[in-house]
Amino acid sequence: MSNGLHRRQAKNLVIRNAHVVDPFHKIDDTLELYIKNGKAQKWGKKLEVPADADVFDAKGLYLFPGFIDLQVHFRDPGFENKETIESGVIAAISGGFAACVTMPNTKPTCDNAQVVKYQFDRGALSDFNIFPAGALTQAIAGQKISEMSEMKHAGAVAVTDGSNWLQDSGVARRAYEYAATYDLVVMSQAEDLRLSAAGVMNESVVSTRLGLRGRPGAAEDIATARDLELARLTGCKLHLTNVTTKRAVEYIREAKQEGIRVTAQATPHHMFLTENDFVTYDTNFKMSPPLRSIEDQRAVLEGLKDGTIDVIGSDHSPHAAEEKELDVEVAPDGVVGLESYFGVIMTALYHGLKMPLANIVQKMSLKPSEIIGKPKLGRLGEGELANFVIADLNYEWVFEPKHIHSKSKNSCFFGRKLKGKVIHNFVNGYHYDFAK
Amino acid sequence: MTHSQWNRKDLIGLRDLKREEIELILDTAASFSEVSQRSVKKVPALRGKTVVNLFLEPSTRTRMSFEIAEKRLSADTIGMTGSASSMTKGESLRDTAQNIEALKVDLIVMRHPSSGAAYRLSQYTSKAVVNAGDGINEHPTQALIDIYTIREMKKDVKGLKIVYLGDILHSRVARSNIWGLTKLGANVVVCGPKTLIPKDIEELGVKVEFDPLKAVQEADAVTLLRIQLERQNESLFPSLREYADTYGMNEKMFQRAKPDAILMHPGPVNRGVEIESSLADSPRSVILKQVTNGIAVRMAVLYLLSGAPTHE
Numbered sequence: 109m110s111n112g113l114h115r116r117q118a119k120n121l122v123i124r125n126a127h128v129v130d131p132f133h134k135i136d137d138t139l140e141l142y143i144k145n146g147k148a149q150k151w152g153k154k155l156e157v158p159a160d161a162d163v164f165d166a167k168g169l170y171l172f173p174g175f176i177d178l179q180v181h182f183r184d185p186g187f188e189n190k191e192t193i194e195s196g197v198i199a200a201i202s203g204g205f206a207a208c209v210t211m212p213n214t215k216p217t218c219d220n221a222q223v224v225k226y227q228f229d230r231g232a233l234s235d236f237n238i239f240p241a242g243a244l245t246q247a248i249a250g251q252k253i254s255e256m257s258e259m260k261h262a263g264a265v266a267v268t269d270g271s272n273w274l275q276d277s278g279v280a281r282r283a284y285e286y287a288a289t290y291d292l293v294v295m296s297q298a299e300d301l302r303l304s305a306a307g308v309m310n311e312s313v314v315s316t317r318l319g320l321r322g323r324p325g326a327a328e329d330i331a332t333a334r335d336l337e338l339a340r341l342t343g344c345k346l347h348l349t350n351v352t353t354k355r356a357v358e359y360i361r362e363a364k365q366e367g368i369r370v371t372a373q374a375t376p377h378h379m380f381l382t383e384n385d386f387v388t389y390d391t392n393f394k395m396s397p398p399l400r401s402i403e404d405q406r407a408v409l410e411g412l413k414d415g416t417i418d419v420i421g422s423d424h425s426p427h428a429a430e431e432k433e434l435d436v437e438v439a440p441d442g443v444v445g446l447e448s449y450f451g452v453i454m455t456a457l458y459h460g461l462k463m464p465l466a467n468i469v470q471k472m473s474l475k476p477s478e479i480i481g482k483p484k485l486g487r488l489g490e491g492e493l494a495n496f497v498i499a500d501l502n503y504e505w506v507f508e509p510k511h512i513h514s515k516s517k518n519s520c521f522f523g524r525k526l527k528g529k530v531i532h533n534f535v536n537g538y539h540y541d542f543a544k
Numbered sequence: 545m546t547h548s549q550w551n552r553k554d555l556i557g558l559r560d561l562k563r564e565e566i567e568l569i570l571d572t573a574a575s576f577s578e579v580s581q582r583s584v585k586k587v588p589a590l591r592g593k594t595v596v597n598l599f600l601e602p603s604t605r606t607r608m609s610f611e612i613a614e615k616r617l618s619a620d621t622i623g624m625t626g627s628a629s630s631m632t633k634g635e636s637l638r639d640t641a642q643n644i645e646a647l648k649v650d651l652i653v654m655r656h657p658s659s660g661a662a663y664r665l666s667q668y669t670s671k672a673v674v675n676a677g678d679g680i681n682e683h684p685t686q687a688l689i690d691i692y693t694i695r696e697m698k699k700d701v702k703g704l705k706i707v708y709l710g711d712i713l714h715s716r717v718a719r720s721n722i723w724g725l726t727k728l729g730a731n732v733v734v735c736g737p738k739t740l741i742p743k744d745i746e747e748l749g750v751k752v753e754f755d756p757l758k759a760v761q762e763a764d765a766v767t768l769l770r771i772q773l774e775r776q777n778e779s780l781f782p783s784l785r786e787y788a789d790t791y792g793m794n795e796k797m798f799q800r801a802k803p804d805a806i807l808m809h810p811g812p813v814n815r816g817v818e819i820e821s822s823l824a825d826s827p828r829s830v831i832l833k834q835v836t837n838g839i840a841v842r843m844a845v846l847y848l849l850s851g852a853p854t855h856e
Contacts, residue, residue: 308659313744317559319659319681319719322743388667389660433636435658437679 113198118146118494118539122157126166126498130173131470132487141171146537148494166498172469173486174206174495174535176476177446178295178373179349179421182208185226186215191426191515193230193238199424199514200236201540203446204497204530207237207485211270212248219243219254221262228263235536239480241266241295244283248272253283260290265480266347268295271396271441273331275301281338288344293479295347298331298356299397308437310383310398318386320436323398329355336363339370346370347479351417352378352397354407361416371479373419374408376445376452377520385520391432392520395425396441413463418475422449426516444514448507448521450499454528458501494534503529547572550848554666554673557682558723566724570692572844579616580839589847590619593650599625599676601657605811606676606686609835610653613842637661641668651850672849680714686810687720689841691728693834694765697806702729707759709791710769710818711740717810718769722748735759736791739780756791763801767808768793768818784817794820798828806830
């Protein structure tokens, strides 16, 4: 793979002095790890250094299970000018990820086993774990349910219509029931698009001030409530992506208390930024759902703290520069996020809110692995391929275009001071060294 | 504030301007108004300067007014009209800016259907940009004309009750006027059905009134906003008939305003919808005065911007 990253088959190594956080095994301590032939051979307080192994001193650094992003757009097939699976994988690896769930809004749409298999195989070709999400309805048209059984056999781990929320509750009920038959998680980006039609940003006095059409938070609240009731009715596994409003967080909290099978996800940008960051009509702040009010942002952070929100996903949405240079009403929604993910999360949650590390780490790895049923990822194992990151939590840097390996550079974090960076990523036994 | 203190490259909106800057433009306009009274209606202020009028949304009045203002300042002008939809397919605002810049022009007057387009164009070019209307956001020269006209009729706008009636939601004219008039100390009231009032607009320092009879009560000036006929299909109001019946201005309603109140409209007027035809032609209406004042105000804006140092 000629990708500009410094990669090699992981050498036989003993990693010493790393502070290991593994929420599954409830590890939050200094541990040593012996890697042999690309596999995490042995963990222990104090390991002998075998004759064939080098010593890697990770003093001051942290070791976490590799991250899993449940919501990325790799645009492949169909929109390779924005991203390909290969370029997306490079961005993901740079960001500390071991696996990504790709969204189905490709061309052709990922609504059949062939496209699922293509994406899955392209991931394997890059020695990476691509888990496609299939479309919930055929061609994401919201009318006929897709061939979920076949897609599941081809490697799909979830079904979703992405940002085209399935408006018709009758079709949605059938689709959610059908997905439940095959134990496929339904991922829903809940926003009533008829209510937010033509909106560019959150509807509030800020949109009024900027003279931009608004998307009211109520569009998300209504859609969230509908989906939760359908989950109650159908018993499907519901994963709500892109939770951004106060009311949505409250609805989900209540639903969990009532035992509805729901998990929830927020993005780094919605926890770090608000509608007030839109003031320069910069299309890199135009996304779906839009950046919300400070009150909403606080509720999302509260939801992350108390466990209402289980997962942090980047919703990596690459768009070509020429598309984002269009005027703000026409330019497409979405921002890239894989390579700012860890820095933003550490800055906002660890350094900012002082959230316990184990709580943060589980939202990046363990919980997502459980949601898509990939238990070997998201935790540290013995005898398994090395899938973990080594990070410096105190590394200070300013996020810039040069940090982006994705084909598209539409980030909303340029110029932001971040604290925390992935220094090494071990993916499927390969070692990527970003200190080099 | 004096002319030499003006240091803006662009006029994007009245949201950005300080009170003194607005007053400077109005005072400068007053000194230009005399030019249009002469038999030779021309001053050499912009001689040798080139102005591009880029109208990417249909406009006849604003475009004509700008062109006349430019010609009376002796500028060389180029007009370009087109639909933004054909631009958006092929050309981004950055390309537009770079292409115009390559033509070595000095000022760009742009109308664009998208809010924020003028601001973004101004970021991509070192040339002066005049916003001639961006989406539903701002139409600063029209608001300056309105304020100029009110000042002309009422001396000072401070403390006056000024009412905007109709589609506030989609009105860049109302937004610009709200920014300008509140800075100058006027009491602004907006009135229309709730479907046509932007969210939380009270926080901009205006009063919202749903009942037009109450809104017009004791007003010093009433501006009627054009209702776009195609809005009927968006369920913002049920029918033109009901709209005209409720919010259409007629003699009887206007009697509630102060005896010397003036009636304004940024044009073009839908006679019989937002205003009774006879009222539009009455002495209380200053609609044509607004059109005439438009030339002086736009001359003032172009003049001030042409002299400002360009930012690289």
